[in-house]
Amino acid sequence: MSDNEKMMPTSGWPENFRSGFTSFVGRPNAGKSTLTNALVGQKVAITSAKPQTTRHTIRGIVHREDAQLILVDTPGLHRPRTLLGQRLNDLVAQTLSEVDAIGFCLPANEKIGPGDRFIATQLAQLQRKPIIALVTKADLVDREQLAAQLMSVAELGVEQFGEDGFAAIIPVSAVKEFQVQEVANVLVEHLPKGPPLYPDGELTDEPELKMVAELIREAALEGVHDELPHSLAVVVEEMIPREGRSEDKQLIDIHVSLFVERSSQKAIIIGKGGSRLREVGSNARQGIEKLLGTKVFLDLHVKVAKDWQRDPKQLGRLGF
Numbered sequence: 001m002s003d004n005e006k007m008m009p010t011s012g013w014p015e016n017f018r019s020g021f022t023s024f025v026g027r028p029n030a031g032k033s034t035l036t037n038a039l040v041g042q043k044v045a046i047t048s049a050k051p052q053t054t055r056h057t058i059r060g061i062v063h064r065e066d067a068q069l070i071l072v073d074t075p076g077l078h079r080p081r082t083l084l085g086q087r088l089n090d091l092v093a094q095t096l097s098e099v100d101a102i103g104f105c106l107p108a109n110e111k112i113g114p115g116d117r118f119i120a121t122q123l124a125q126l127q128r129k130p131i132i133a134l135v136t137k138a139d140l141v142d143r144e145q146l147a148a149q150l151m152s153v154a155e156l157g158v159e160q161f162g163e164d165g166f167a168a169i170i171p172v173s174a175v176k177e178f179q180v181q182e183v184a185n186v187l188v189e190h191l192p193k194g195p196p197l198y199p200d201g202e203l204t205d206e207p208e209l210k211m212v213a214e215l216i217r218e219a220a221l222e223g224v225h226d227e228l229p230h231s232l233a234v235v236v237e238e239m240i241p242r243e244g245r246s247e248d249k250q251l252i253d254i255h256v257s258l259f260v261e262r263s264s265q266k267a268i269i270i271g272k273g274g275s276r277l278r279e280v281g282s283n284a285r286q287g288i289e290k291l292l293g294t295k296v297f298l299d300l301h302v303k304v305a306k307d308w309q310r311d312p313k314q315l316g317r318l319g320f
């Protein structure tokens with residue numbers, strides 16, 4: 001498709017069309033990525049049972065007849081401990097100041113805690129931004145527990161935002177597809193009127209390189225239960241089509257560096273005789289081939305970048 005064809009329409013959208021940005025916040029594991037995926041209908045952000053796996057601002061786009069909702073997926077807001085933590089929080093604050101509405105995710109099956117309150121106080125500082133409380137994972141509790149959680153969330157809203165509380169409170173289950181459309185409806189209500197901002201059919205404006213990196217990161221973290229989530233960064237160094245291949249037998253060579261902090265972590269990723277790294281490569285390759293629609297050859301290198309979480313230069317290089 002040429003750039004011209006990709007240009008935005010200057011007319012032809014319905015008069016009451018709405019378009020804009022929204023972002024989900026919530027403590028680690030609150031269900032932000034899963035909800036994003038359920039709304040967009042395709043795997044965009046990575047999800048995992050381990051906290052803080054969402055590193056980059058990844059957007060998914062919901063195309064509707066009446067609206068275009070652009071989801072900016074942010075990392076979990078948390079109290080910064082390392083420089084990386086601080087960068088992530090800055091990124092979150094900047095993202096939030098730019099969106100039209102915010103979905104604050106609070107799991108139905110966990111008591112509201114200091115982490116949620118911390119986020120709520122941060123949100124209360126944003127001027128006149130509609131904050132919609134989303135009581136996620138509603139499938140994990142019974143009706144009574146859900147009702148009690150909705151009450152607690154309403155109280156939190158009044159405590160933090162004054163008597164009007166949250167703009168809305170919606171129970172939702174991304175996994176059971178319960179109320180997912182209702183979440184979209186309410187978010188859309190808070191978007192400004194205007195034309196679509198992205199071409200129809202676009203699911204994410206995240207460069208393919210980043211999505212490829214996310215797939216590899218996800219595969220590398222699978223089944224590793226120590227501190228690796230904080231210590232692994234994936235950089236796609238290059239992605240080049242193999243020369244001399246016929247149209248129907250395209251192959252893309254992808255060279256990737258996986259950065260860890262310590263040689264002990266390198267050993268974990270590589271596994272005995274390289275067995276684990278081969279598995280990571282083969283798992284990631286399947287997702288990448290689906291994403292790109294061609295065969296790929298994955299070349300993974302694990303490198304030790306000492307204390308990269310605290311070194312601004314390294315952070316810059318890794319795109320944080």
Ligand SMILES: Nc1nc2c(ncn2[C@@H]2O[C@H](COP(=O)(O)OP(=O)(O)OP(=O)(O)O)[C@@H](O)[C@H]2O)c(=O)[nH]1
Binds near residue numbers: 138172
């Ligand atoms: N039963 C159930 N589980 C859910 C639901 N939504 C998310 N989960 C699970 O909760 C865990 C965390 O979900 P994520 O979507 O990765 O959470 P997140 O808020 O993006 O997490 P971070 O990236 O750590 O900030 C995963 O194991 C999900 O499968 C839901 O609606 N129902």
